[in-house]
Amino acid sequence: MGKIKYTLIKTEGKTKARLGKLKTNYGEYDTPMFMPVGTQATVKTLSVEELKSLNAGIILSNTYHLWLRPGENIIDHAGGLHKFMNWNGPILTDSGGFQVFSLAKPKDISEEGVKFKNHLNGDTLFLTPEKSIEIQNKLDSDIAMSFDECPPASASHEYLENSIKRTIRWAKRGKEAHKNENQSLFGIIQGGPYEDLRKYSAIETVKLGFDGYSIGGVANDGESTEDMYKAIDYSIPYMPEDKVRYLMGVGEPRDIIEGVIRGVDIFDCVLPTRLARHGHAFTKYGKINLKNAKYKEDFSPVDSNCDCYTCKNYTKAYIKHLINADETLGARLLSIHNIRFLIKLTEDLREAIKNDNIMEYRDIFMRDYYGENK
């Protein structure tokens, strides 16, 4: 048991795409990798057996949500998050940084920490970098994230400059508060789409010395895809080669591919499970909406190219019926498929890196999925 260890195996011939290995407390995993999100200590609608069957590696959980419910002490008493949720694979906990964006107002953010309105009962709460790390230590996840401010896409250069500096000070405080020797701690690079800010944030964060680094603030509320790629391109050059690189919150297939090409190793996203609950499915030929009337009598699988349990056993017509009837099995079957789709995408990307033909892979994928040649 100990810290996570990243080993770079090779870099793809013509791009920055990296093939790597991640040694964790719960086994070794290949990167690039997609990590399903299970905010409340559950990947919504899925059992851990189902997750395993998808070849999932690391899964995510969330400090803020588990802090409120059931409380970190209960999870501690249960023997940690792995035991509590019966997941014997690696877990990464987000720090609550995203909730700074989604629940707090700018005026609630101070040097000391962030004032939240408890979304369950309206109580006023205060989360600090130290508190976030302390909670994550107790949750006993394998990877803890630094507590950062995740500013909205509309934030100005001036606002962002102050914000990233504070986030760096918070990262330092969090690192000093971090006590769990079996838990890795990652730093987060912010700075919006600005080259100078990303550079500054990356250099200063790396100076503090973390076990891995992530790029944040690219998938909050309508950042353009262009700005996301800028954020990656401006951050990557300053991120160490021997540490894993994590692009937070990204899961649109195009963005995973573009992220990998730019040198990102791991991704997480709520998209596959949320889309599933809303009746949508990723397929080789683009995203489809099972609610559409045209699938009423379509007795073919969601994606005939897919190897998942759902595609091997169920038809579009049946899943459409389940979604329309508001039956939870529909959401579950589509969650299985959508997560598998993204994990399979990363498996294919690893293969393409091995074969030094990731650009060709991208072009074919884009043509099939988006019907374009980008």
Add this chain to the structure above:
RNA sequence: GGAGGGUUAGCGAAGUGGUCAAACGCGGCAGACUGUAAAUCUGUUCCUUCGGGUUCCAUGGUCCGAAUCCAUGACCCUCCA
């Protein structure tokens, strides 16, 4: 046999003289969703060649004007015999 109440768009249900092609809910049809306050949210839902046309059980009437008032009929419900 007597006394009341009712009939509104696919369904349920508001509306009781003009601002009504008719609230709202459901259902239907689409769209959005990127570190999950998200099994949520948004749009649309009589026909249309977008000028307009035809509607509120049916027919007739009053009125400048009717889903709304009057008459008759049909059907439904409740209570009394």
